[in-house]
Amino acid sequence: MKCSEIKDLLGNYLDDELTQEMRNRVNRHLVRCRDCAWEVKSLEEAIGALRATAPDDRPTAEFRERLLEAALAEQRSYRASAPYVPLEEGAYVATWPGQGREWQIDESEEE
Numbered sequence: 001m002k003c004s005e006i007k008d009l010l011g012n013y014l015d016d017e018l019t020q021e022m023r024n025r026v027n028r029h030l031v032r033c034r035d036c037a038w039e040v041k042s043l044e045e046a047i048g049a050l051r052a053t054a055p056d057d058r059p060t061a062e063f064r065e066r067l068l069e070a071a072l073a074e075q076r077s078y079r080a081s082a083p084y085v086p087l088e089e090g091a092y093v094a095t096w097p098g099q100g101r102e103w104q105i106d107e108s109e110e111e
């Protein structure tokens with residue numbers, strides 16, 4: 001599967017809405033694609049932080065949808081602005097301004 005296909009499926013993947021076969025295909029991709037694996041980890045952290053703020057109260061589907069969209073949009077903007085630093089011929093490393101940062105959930109978003 002291509003990264004673009006994986007990214008289209010991540011929302012459903014994280015919501016556990018994929019068939020077992022599709023999950024397996026996504027998992028196989030994540031094992032060998034650090035980019036997509038990083039994206040999943042970031043989204044899981046965002047969702048985990050959200051759940052931590054309301055452990056007894058499952059967020060509404062609409063709110064989770066908005067959170068996922070916001071997290072994905074934020075990652076796209078990081079990706080667009082990430083400076084690529086050549087290490088050696090054929091090897092590049094990206095430095096991500098947001099890497100390692102804690103996800104902040106703005107509670108004012110939750111209505």
Ligand SMILES: [Zn+2]
Binds near residue numbers: 003006
């Ligand atoms: Zn990928």
